[in-house]
Amino acid sequence: AQKITQTQPGMFVQEKEAVTLDCTYDTSDPSYGLFWYKQPSSGEMIFLIYQGSYDQQNATEGRYSLNFQKARKSANLVISASQLGDSAMYFCAMRDQKYNFNKFYFGSGTKLNVKP
């Protein structure tokens, strides 16, 4: 079974608008962490935001926020006020308690295109 599912292979958003990238996860462990990474066309992987399973509040980092819905097992990334530089591939990832948090699972990614 897929540990991380990203159902949107590609998305378009108008510059300055907000966009939500979907991510659902599968784990039976009570303790886990969720991550989002950005991969621009240059190829590097850039850490964006982290949410722990016990965190009471949704994580925020500047224009990025994580909409964490534990019961639904979803961890959607919200980018507010999109910029042209946000055009990139976005990956959702998880590590859980099994294997002592040493295994990381990534989704297949969502390619975001920001239109001027």
Add this chain to the structure above:
Amino acid sequence: EAQVTQNPRYLITVTGKKLTVTCSQNMNHEYMSWYRQDPGLGLRQIYYSMNVEVTDKGDVPEGYKVSRKEKRNFPLILESPSPNQTSLYFCASSLSGGEKLFFGSGTQLSVL
């Protein structure tokens, strides 16, 4: 500057010719790991290491070897590469297993 350094950036080789991709980090991280990225599949973990001389398999370890003789280095070895190992490879490190990953710049490998 804190970084994870991978070399080479690009590599073209032929089937069966042993190769090594090097990875080094200067952050004194205990945890290091290797991933391959393929279109439509995202990143998949090949191997990881919790500390010196401690390594374990990820989800796609077949055809790969690793070693961790020093804390800073974690090379990926393909003893007999095959075309299905053509991929983009990333090395990453973190302070411990649960922390966020710092990635190298990637190695694009083509096996002919």
